[in-house]
Amino acid sequence: MTEPISVEIVRTPNREQVATVVSDLLRESVPSRLSAGDPTLWGPDAESEAAIRLSWTTLHETSRPLVARIAALRAELLDAGVDRVVLAGMGGSSLAPEVITGTAGVPLVVLDTTDPGQVADALAGDLDRTVLVVSSKSGGTVETDSHRRIFEKAFADAGIDARSRIVVVTDPGSPLAAQAEEAGYRAVFPADPNVGGRYSALTAFGLVPSGLAGADIGRLLDEAAAVAPLVAADSPDNPAVVLAAQFVVAHAHGAEKIVFADTGSGIKGFGDWVEQLIAESTGKHGTGLLPVVVEGPGAPGFVDARSDATTVAIGPATGSSSIAVEGPLGAQFLVWEYATALAGRGLGINPFDQPDVEAAKKAARSLLDAPASTPAAPAFVDGPIEAYPSEGWLPGDVKTVAEALKALVAAAPDHGYLSVQAYLDRIDDASFALVRPELARRAHLQTTFGWGPRFLHSTGQYHKGGHRNGVFLQLTGASESTVDVPDRPYDLGTLQLAQALGDGQVLAGHGRPVLRLHLTDRVAGLAQLVEAIQEDGS
Template sequence: MAERTTVEIVDPRLAEAARDRLDSLVSDRVASRLTARDATLWGPDAESEAAIRLSWTTLHKSSRPLIGEIEALRAELRSEGLDRIVLAGMGGSSLAPEVITATEGVALTVLDTTDPGQVADALAGDLERTVLVVSSKSGTTVETDTHRRVFAEAFADSGIDAASRMIVVTDPGSALAELAESQGYRRVFLADPDVGGRYSALTAFGLVPAGLAGADVARLLDQAALLADELAADSPDNPALRLAAALGAAHDAGAEKVVLADTGSGITGFGDWAEQLVAESTGKQGTGLLPVVVEGPHAPGYTDADATATAVAVGPADDVAAVATTGPLGAQFLLWEYAVAVAGRLLGINPFDQPDVEAAKKAARTLLDNPQALTASEEPAAVIGAVEVYGSLGAAARGTLGEVLREFAGGVADGGYLAVQAYLDRLDDASASLVRGEIARRTGIPTTFGWGPRFLHSTGQYHKGGHRNGSFLQLTGAVEEDVAVPGRPYTLGTLQLAQALGDAQVLADTGRPVLRLHLTDRAAGLADVVRAVQELTR
């Protein structure tokens, strides 16, 4: 018996508040119009963008031909002893494949970083068995192009024909498609150009790397297909309409944060994928839904008063959650895509653009073009142990790191949030993620965590375009062994620092408080930061 996909609005007050919105969505035939790709659903300002972003509603059908193509290529690769798949991709090009493969327990090395140590570790794998999937919708994503260059050189240095190990996923006509053709790359998969990156889980961007790694992509499409008719129905029982109505009602009541916790769904890392979908789709024009991914239903921040506790559940939710969704992964992808697009209508925004993402990229490019400005950045306001402190400090500049953090946390706006942004190695420096829960538990401040630069392709849009009540704690670290970028006048370490400083500059220019802690020794510095966080109090 197929696993049912449901949305339960557990909180009776939220259910009552959502009822009018749900009735309106049904009477306006929003679900059927969305399935029919009606670009007028979000108003005239969004119509031109929406007209070229709605093919995701029928991917459970249109992506079927990929199944055989992926299976044939995987068999071909394995016959040659090529069974290690490395994915170079950012945002929508990496988050879905990572969730799919982690949930199915198959190995996929994901490179969505510019950290030299993490990239070097990926290079240190067995290149004789390695294939690189280069995945970029635009074909010009700087991180992905960097990974391609680094691996191409490593393959060549090992006496391997680099082109034979390159598989590309991109949009038709992109610069990457043209490069792949001219270089004779092994295979190019052209994705549907009328699907935005964060809605691309069931396109070639999600399915090719996951399928080559061994995931059952046919099952994902089957799961989505079983729910598709229900999502297209103009009915109050439509789970996507129910979820959208709940999120819209909660936002209008002041709960702008959506706190996501897994309660035994069997899906690994779903919150990280949903985080991009929600933040980048809704966080603009000074409004939006801020996703806060927490470690579980008992984690600090799950039941904050100004948040909607949302469980990705295995069965009926307990009384802690306000909303719960159940269902298999393929169905959950499609459910959340429908719901977030409809929530955009309720919030009065265009869920398919990302107007504030480019600002941080431009600032980083400016710094890369002027290396002197990058290396001659401001002097630290304080040096405390293995941590250099950058930012505007008061009396805390003469105190401990705990006092620095206490002063910064004390400046978070009422009803605001604190975002921890770690431009570090998310494998070797994984303990940095513990900071989120500790800050939330000790201060009561809603706290998010993101690895840089991957969050720039995700929550970065909300940080600059959403509600103007965020404060930002950056963690950067010294680079022990840098990695040169072939054909470029910079290293990975330089690029990583430029991305951090560029984003900090844009945030500061828009009035957002930023504190940067630079770890001169990563292990010792992280230990210092954790100890300082433990000194925080409400």
């Protein structure tokens, strides 16, 4: 028997309107039609996309054959002394495996970064014991392609046959699948092509790296299978319907942000996974739901949430939460996927496209192809921090980081938010995440934190396509390491900076204020940044 899942509504403003939305969804049999793969649920403009994106509703059944194949490959690798799994993947290819393995307590090295220090640390691990899982629907993702090239060379330099140490997860017939076949890589796992990345937790993208690392993926599918009849039911007890109705009505009343805190769920990092699911699915055409993942139930943004936010506990309800969702991980995956798709219908958007994600990629590629001959000069230098604001919003007399932060916060409109985007090493520089609660506490804005470039495959869609009320703090830093990308005219440090600059250009082009703080010394820069945040009025 698997554990049940429950959705507890702690507070229900606008109760009658919520009941009306629930009634409408049930009267039109939306849950059961979604379960049956009906692509017409989101209107004619979304129908062609939805028609090739709904196979996630049956993955608890269709992914079963993967379990035995993954177990067999894991046994082969262990017999050969290979027990260290490194995953190269971005967005949906990395977020679900990280949650699955973290919750299971099994090790997985996740590479969803272009920070040269973080990649160098992964390379410094025992390559004799390492298998690289390359996960990408097409293989064209620049970060993942760079990781594959770097590790392939590292294996060869160490005298290891790279072909025996690379496993590929990709869509059938993709360029990466052809490349893997030509190269003779150890294994190729075809994923279901009719599932988008953020809905792919129970496809090969989620299961292969997790299973190779030692997670019980069969149990995960059991947990999803147990809740599948419930989320497909045209019933007021359907937890996905309850969640979707709450979010749609709250959004209609100005609560466009969903603040997540883990209150003892036992699930590690679930907020990062659900953040991508909701932000990328709903943040478009000037609307959407912005997830704000906080450090715990007592964190700023959760305990002091205003009327523009709904607070969700992942785990037991707290006095601060509006909604609490409890249940095992496999069930949580399916409930939130259904709820997000249903909320998309209520918001009048297509929950399966991501029209603004490509813009930042194009801008970064342009900067790599035609780098500036003369680097831009900072607006000012404050100790180990150089400041680069986007044009037009920062007063010319600002000369300190504290003053610039104060001006950035002041540039946010009513019900706006602050997004902190750290293009740094999320392992060695993990303490930079502490700036989120410090800024939120003083700015009195809902404040998100994302590691670059991985957030570009997650909340990056919302920042450009959602409500136009964000202000953006980019953090970049000098690196002591350099890692060349084989057969490419750039190294990882160059790529990382191009990604930050490219996204900043796109955000500024949408009229968003952007402040990039470049740390010429990461340790001293963090200390100075925290001091600036803590200054009165910052």
